Amino acid sequence: MEIEDLLDSYIARLPKVELHLHLEGSVRPETLLELTQARSGLRQRAEEWIAARRASNYRYGNFREFLEAFKLVSLLIETPRDYALVTTRLIEWLASQNVRYAEIIFAAGVVLWKKQSVDEIFDAVSNAAEEAESRTRVRVKWIFDAIRHFDVEHACEVLNAAARLRSRGVVGFGIGGDEARGPAKLFVEVFQEARNLGLHGVAHAGEACGPESIRDAVELLGAERIGHGLTVLQNPNVVSMLCERRIPLEVCPSSNVCTGLIARWEDHPLPKFLDAGLAVTLNSDDPAMFGTSLEEEIRRAARCFAFHPKTLAQLCRNAIQASFLSADEKRTLEMELENT
Numbered sequence: 528m529e530i531e532d533l534l535d536s537y538i539a540r541l542p543k544v545e546l547h548l549h550l551e552g553s554v555r556p557e558t559l560l561e562l563t564q565a566r567s568g569l570r571q572r573a574e575e576w577i578a579a580r581r582a583s584n585y586r587y588g589n590f591r592e593f594l595e596a597f598k599l600v601s602l603l604i605e606t607p608r609d610y611a612l613v614t615t616r617l618i619e620w621l622a623s624q625n626v627r628y629a630e631i632i633f634a635a636g637v638v639l640w641k642k643q644s645v646d647e648i649f650d651a652v653s654n655a656a657e658e659a660e661s662r663t664r665v666r667v668k669w670i671f672d673a674i675r676h677f678d679v680e681h682a683c684e685v686l687n688a689a690a691r692l693r694s695r696g697v698v699g700f701g702i703g704g705d706e707a708r709g710p711a712k713l714f715v716e717v718f719q720e721a722r723n724l725g726l727h728g729v730a731h732a733g734e735a736c737g738p739e740s741i742r743d744a745v746e747l748l749g750a751e752r753i754g755h756g757l758t759v760l761q762n763p764n765v766v767s768m769l770c771e772r773r774i775p776l777e778v779c780p781s782s783n784v785c786t787g788l789i790a791r792w793e794d795h796p797l798p799k800f801l802d803a804g805l806a807v808t809l810n811s812d813d814p815a816m817f818g819t820s821l822e823e824e825i826r827r828a829a830r831c832f833a834f835h836p837k838t839l840a841q842l843c844r845n846a847i848q849a850s851f852l853s854a855d856e857k858r859t860l861e862m863e864l865e866n867t
């Protein structure tokens with residue numbers, strides 16, 4: 528067997544943990560077609576959406592354009608049954624990559640924006656997840672995401688829904704969207720309230736904005752993990768703070784390339800993050816929108832940066848440690864990883 532095949536087989540066998548994965552961004556073309564097969568109007572929009580992704584090779588002109596595409600796909604997922612189907616197909620996909628655990632981001636904020644019932648839709652999602660979990664080795668928990676460029680009242684509504692649905696596997700509350708239009712300082716009280724309710728707080732930060740956005744997410748919001756943190760190296764003080772507090776970064780390289788934040792995979796600061804001692808985890812973000820998967824992200828990182836298998840295992844170990852699993856559950860996965 529060639530070295531590359533050996534590495535691919537090792538990557539396939541790694542027990543994986545994904546911490547930054549949007550449900551709506553995980554709807555692959557085949558699922559989108561399955562979803563819209565009996566609805567002619569939507570079917571055409573789905574086909575156009577898929578054709579646009581393929582024609583542009585999953586690249587977006589800029590970050591706003593990506594947010595628009597995310598909005599469009601969210602509109603194609605209409606009913607609780609639709610949400611259930613995309614959940615089932617996602618968990619089956621995760622199983623095929625030997626993802627053992629995922630904290631999936633559910634855009635409760637988008638559901639509210641569509642004027643739909645979060646409770647009703649999440650009930651369908653959660654039932655579908657339980658059914659798919661019973662057939663696979665995948666376990667999932669949920670993070671409810673508010674749109675940070677909407678108002679604070681919107682974020683409160685998302686938080687209330689997360690609190691109501693905690694018994695259905697919701698473990699966290701987060702914010703995503705346009706950092707510039709929704710700065711962290713607006714959400715201090717919401718995150719405080721999330722903590723009071725026993726929910727973990729996470730935030731997308733330092734994706735399209737500078738390192739001050741990361742610092743604010745940690746210092747003002749108490750974010751326990753940072754989504755992306757792409758710009759962190761621009762400020763050594765923020766790097767030190769993240770290292771000292773052991774705040775993990777949810778790094779998503781293909782996402783950063785496809786949304787145009789960096790030009791090429793080779794330009795991604797991932798190896799420098801590791802050299803700086805940051806707690807790096809590797810994630811796929813919106814895999815169907817970027818033509819990737821968690822397994823593919825690990826493969827690309829291995830090839831692009833010539834990472835040793837030990838580094839790949841370390842990235843997986845970091846994800847286990849950075850998850851919101853219990854100490855016992857983490858130990859079980861770590862043992863499985865050691866035996867890979």
Ligand SMILES: [Zn+2]
Nearest residue numbers: 703731754812
């Ligand atoms: Zn994201």
